[in-house]
Amino acid sequence: MTILELGKFYPPHHGGIETLLRSWCHGFVQRGARVDCVVANDTARTVHEYVEGVSVHRLCSFGTAFSTSLCPSYCSSTRRFPADIWHAHFPNPLADFACVRGDPKVPLVVSYHSDVIRQSRLMRFYSPLMRRLLQRATRIVVATPPQLEHSTWLGPYREKCEIIPFGIDWKRFEATVEIKRRSAELRKAANDLPILLNIGRLVGYKGQRYLIEAAKEFNAAVWFVGTGPLETELKAQANSLGMANRVRFYGAVDDADLPAMIHACDVFVLPSVTPNEAFGIVQLEAMACARPVISCDLASGVPFVNQNGITGIVVPPANVKKLAEGIGRLLGDPAIRERMGEAGRCRAQQEFDENVMIDRYWNLFERLLAARPA
Numbered sequence: 001m002t003i004l005e006l007g008k009f010y011p012p013h014h015g016g017i018e019t020l021l022r023s024w025c026h027g028f029v030q031r032g033a034r035v036d037c038v039v040a041n042d043t044a045r046t047v048h049e050y051v052e053g054v055s056v057h058r059l060c061s062f063g064t065a066f067s068t069s070l071c072p073s074y075c076s077s078t079r080r081f082p083a084d085i086w087h088a089h090f091p092n093p094l095a096d097f098a099c100v101r102g103d104p105k106v107p108l109v110v111s112y113h114s115d116v117i118r119q120s121r122l123m124r125f126y127s128p129l130m131r132r133l134l135q136r137a138t139r140i141v142v143a144t145p146p147q148l149e150h151s152t153w154l155g156p157y158r159e160k161c162e163i164i165p166f167g168i169d170w171k172r173f174e175a176t177v178e179i180k181r182r183s184a185e186l187r188k189a190a191n192d193l194p195i196l197l198n199i200g201r202l203v204g205y206k207g208q209r210y211l212i213e214a215a216k217e218f219n220a221a222v223w224f225v226g227t228g229p230l231e232t233e234l235k236a237q238a239n240s241l242g243m244a245n246r247v248r249f250y251g252a253v254d255d256a257d258l259p260a261m262i263h264a265c266d267v268f269v270l271p272s273v274t275p276n277e278a279f280g281i282v283q284l285e286a287m288a289c290a291r292p293v294i295s296c297d298l299a300s301g302v303p304f305v306n307q308n309g310i311t312g313i314v315v316p317p318a319n320v321k322k323l324a325e326g327i328g329r330l331l332g333d334p335a336i337r338e339r340m341g342e343a344g345r346c347r348a349q350q351e352f353d354e355n356v357m358i359d360r361y362w363n364l365f366e367r368l369l370a371a372r373p374a
Contacts, residue, residue, distance in 0.1 A: 001365065003028050004083035005037040006095035008069070010056050013042075014226070014252055015201070016281035017089060017113060020166060022052075024087065027358035029053040038077040040069035040094065057081070068093050078102030085109065085365050088133075091116050093126065096133040107368040109361075110137040112161075114278035114300065115152050127153075138368055141361075143279050144301030150275065162364065166279055167357035170348050173259045173288035182260035190221040190264075193246070194331050197265035197291075199258070199282045200272075202228030202249075207271035207296070207318065212237050212247060214271075214324040218331060222247045225261060262289040266337060267330045269293075273317040275300040284352050287311055287344030292337050294326045305352070311344035 007021045025035045029052070041047060041058035049056045061071040074094040078086060079102060086108045088095040099108055110133065116126065134140065134157050142148045143166045154161060187195065196215055200206045208224060212234060215222045222243070224234070231249060238247035253261060262268065268286035270277070270293060279301040283293050287305075293312035295302050308314035313326040330337050 001028075001033045001085065001369065002083045003033050003035045003365070004078065004081050004086045005035060006077065006086060006088040006092070006098060007037060007039045008089065008092050008094075009042075010037055010039045010051075010058065011255075016279070019168075019281055021089065023167070023169070023354050024358065024361065025054040025056075026052050027354070028362065031358070031362055036081040036083065038074065038081060038098075040071040040074060046073070074098060075101060078106070084369060087111065087361075087365075089113060090133070091130075093129060096129050100129070100132045100136055104136070105372070107138040107365075107372060108136055109364065109368070110134070110140045112140050112142050112147070112151070112154065114147070114276060139364060141364070144304040146299070146304050147278060147301050150299040164357060164360045164364070165352055166281060166284070167352045167354040168281065168284045168288060168348065169354045170284075170288040170345075170352075173262065173285060175263055175289070179260045179263055182257065183264035186261060186264040190223075190248075193219060193221045194267075195221045195223060195265040196327065197223045197225070197262065197268050197286075198270065199225040199262075199268075199285075200270070201226050202230040202234060204230065205272055205274040205276040207273040208234055209237055210273070210318060210320055210323055211269050211271045212241065212243065213320045214327055215246075216241045216243055217324050218327060220246065220266075220327075220331060223250060223261070223265065224248070225250045225253045225258070227251050258285070259289065262286055262291060265291060267292055267294060267327065268312075269323075269327070270295040270302070270306075271317075271323060272296055272298065272302065274298065277302055280305055284348050287341075287348040290338075290341035290345040292330055292340035293344060294323065294330070306344075307347070310340065311347055312340055 011022050025037050028035050036055045038057045040061040046060040047058040059071050059073050061069040063070050075097040078098045088110050090110050090112045140161045141164050268291045270280050275298050283305045286293050293306045295306045296317040297314050303314045306312045315322040315326050
């Protein structure tokens, strides 16, 4: 089987979808497939690499506009890289163009990560292309039932939608001797204060400003892992609230160090305020480390992953008071933290295993190829 993966970026770029893309590519190779993965580069240069058995094609890009890479050669990728099946990741207008321009006989699986929300004002221009993609798709996969239920656009295509939850390699987050040693070092750097951790791009919909505001009531350290355009603004907010000595911005952290950072924290907080946060892979990573999660009640898969009162606490979005109440409840009760953390670890292992996710996609691909006319 030859698979063409059509993504936005590929690791070492950080992000939930990038993490998943690597998992799919690597997992399909392990099952015997040849995989070409087409993504945009972050420079005006095309680079072809062979990474863990995957042929990664980082195509020349001239910047971005409206969160889309200016990468004209991407649009012909389905013709340049022949495959038995295409796996595209929505939303990504470049992949949409490539799929609707390609051979209509090739089965197309679209992983529908979220509706277009932040650029909704552009939908009158984008929606014709999006509809063509969804009509062209052989199957559309969403990760949770709420994503299908709340989607603005998937209603007419429900008959070809399937639900396959995302998964992670939870063994990567086991508390090894080295991870315990490193997490102890990190806790000392926080002067043994309780630690609230957030991982994600520093952008508006991630809601980090609400976490800073809510945390001012507590003698706790607040750690942010990630980069983004709001870093300066968030640092200024922390300074204005007198929290500069307790709020730390780590920037991009190496994947090898990430499990230790999660193990070092007491509570993981995902304060995203819009359904742009469609799932929250970082929730699973925190749960795999047996850390309780605070997240928001969004019309997406986020509260499906983090079960309120079981694996953590779900609060209304953009509500500083309720977020502070949730933080206070968990910081004030170690027994609840331990109980919720253990429930989260069990849920991550049983319901969101990376190999189960890959097997379900693999079986879907095999079904579609078997049904294809000779």
